[in-house]
Amino acid sequence: MQKEMDFSVYLKTTPDKNGYFGRYGGAYVPPQLVDEFKKIETAYHTICKSTKFIHELRRIRKEFQGRPTPVCHCERLSNSIGNCQIYLKREDLNHTGAHKLNHCMGEGLLAKFLGKKKIIAETGAGQHGVALATAAAYFGLECDIYMGEVDIAKQAPNVARMRLLGARVIPVTHGLKTLKEAVDAAFEAYLNEYEHAIYCIGSVVGPHPFPMMVRDFQAVVGVEARQQFLDMTGELPDAVVACVGGGSNAAGIMSAFLNDPVELYGVEPLGLGTKLGQHAASLTYGSEGIMHGFNSIMLKDENGKPAPVYSIASGLDYPSSGPEHAYWKELGRVKYVTANDEEAIHAFSTLSRMEGIIPALESAHAVAYAMKLAREMGTGSILVNLSGRGDKDMDYVIEKYGEKLGIK
Numbered sequence: 113m114q115k116e117m118d119f120s121v122y123l124k125t126t127p128d129k130n131g132y133f134g135r136y137g138g139a140y141v142p143p144q145l146v147d148e149f150k151k152i153e154t155a156y157h158t159i160c161k162s163t164k165f166i167h168e169l170r171r172i173r174k175e176f177q178g179r180p181t182p183v184c185h186c187e188r189l190s191n192s193i194g195n196c197q198i199y200l201k202r203e204d205l206n207h208t209g210a211h212k213l214n215h216c217m218g219e220g221l222l223a224k225f226l227g228k229k230k231i232i233a234e235t236g237a238g239q240h241g242v243a244l245a246t247a248a249a250y251f252g253l254e255c256d257i258y259m260g261e262v263d264i265a266k267q268a269p270n271v272a273r274m275r276l277l278g279a280r281v282i283p284v285t286h287g288l289k290t291l292k293e294a295v296d297a298a299f300e301a302y303l304n305e306y307e308h309a310i311y312c313i314g315s316v317v318g319p320h321p322f323p324m325m326v327r328d329f330q331a332v333v334g335v336e337a338r339q340q341f342l343d344m345t346g347e348l349p350d351a352v353v354a355c356v357g358g359g360s361n362a363a364g365i366m367s368a369f370l371n372d373p374v375e376l377y378g379v380e381p382l383g384l385g386t387k388l389g390q391h392a393a394s395l396t397y398g399s400e401g402i403m404h405g406f407n408s409i410m411l412k413d414e415n416g417k418p419a420p421v422y423s424i425a426s427g428l429d430y431p432s433s434g435p436e437h438a439y440w441k442e443l444g445r446v447k448y449v450t451a452n453d454e455e456a457i458h459a460f461s462t463l464s465r466m467e468g469i470i471p472a473l474e475s476a477h478a479v480a481y482a483m484k485l486a487r488e489m490g491t492g493s494i495l496v497n498l499s500g501r502g503d504k505d506m507d508y509v510i511e512k513y514g515e516k517l518g519i520k
């Protein structure tokens with residue numbers, strides 16, 4: 113497609129002023145929220161050009177989050193495959209163990225600037241809830257996290273973490289009592305409370321300006337990694353690989369390489385197979401549609417509604433992806449590929465054994481694809497965004513794969 117497109121000014125010109133990445137994105141919000149979303153956008157444009165805000169965010173990243181996170185060379189893993197060298201950007205070493213805090217701290221700072229007292233969100237497995245509760249505690253904001261009753265029962269340690277951090281975890285008891293109902297409940301609460309609260313979205317999804325803001329807050333990952341890789345090797349990687357759920361960690365690392373001669377790969381979860389319901393590879397198998405306030409590529413059921421999705425990695429099981437990824441796919445700038453549950457589990461144990469790094473199951477999808485790509489490329493280098501650590505997944509892996517992996 114249009115590989116020739118000029119990406120040198122891309123980040124300053126995209127999305128357009130209505131929040132569109134090409135045909136994707138926009139802000140499909142109820143009429144009473146239109147002004148509020150404009151206010152959020154104006155506030156963001158003000159603070160992201162203000163040195164006071166930039167210095168504060170930099171200080172937080174350094175002192176509180178422990179940034180910059182390192183890039184590390186996986187020598188044993190690479191040599192076991194061949195000559196192509198695999199490197200990891202270690203977002204697992206970011207405070208709270210994943211990249212999500214990068215945008216939650218930005219959203220917290222924005223909430224303070226807007227004079228809000230409370231931040232509201234939903235959570236499925238609890239990862240976004242914990243990161244946001246952490247930001248709320250740091251900034252002294254109230255925090256309401258909506259969570260399905262079924263998920264509350266399944267994710268006891270994350271529920272306890274959120275409560276320990278001072279958040280209110282509000283059980284959602286209707287319908288299937290999982291993420292979808294929690295999204296609706298959180299949004300309904302926000303409609304009643306937007307004057308003193310802000311709804312914090314957990315990825316590069318939702319109505320404009322969230323896909324842009326979350327990308328920009330995550331861009332620190334790419335900016336750091338690009339320079340670190342140059343310092344370490346004297347050149348850029350040949351390929352960059354990241355897993356894609358909503359797409360925030362991928363957008364964060366890829367945004368720094370758009371204008372470089374570097375191949376970009378977004379890895380979607382293929383779960384148990386290619387049939388609808390068995391996976392969450394929305395960009396690979398979906399079609400254009402509007403959900404949760406934005407136009408993108410989504411997996412639909414027979415009624416055109418968001419389809420049920422599945423992945424072993426609960427952070428990846430979302431029936432759509434951010435509008436910017438739909439645009440990058442259309443432009444041909446990023447290739448979207450897949451890894452299934454089995455490949456992710458294999459990468460999870462291989463990285464642990466060969467490098468002493470237990471990856472999150474989400475990140476293991478990126479590692480799995482990078483291992484495959486290294487074999488195909490034969491030579492060169494690959495930089496993987498290791499979005500998080502795998503401690504949160506241990507109980508599940510022991511129960512389901514313990515015998516197979518020889519750890520039980």
Ligand SMILES: *Cc1c(COP(=O)(O)O)cnc(C)c1O
Pocket residue numbers: 210211212239314315316355356357358359360361362427428472474475499500501
């Ligand atoms: C939530 C999560 C993801 C998926 O979110 P994106 O917005 O696609 O990055 C990936 N990795 C980890 C560790 C997560 O917690």
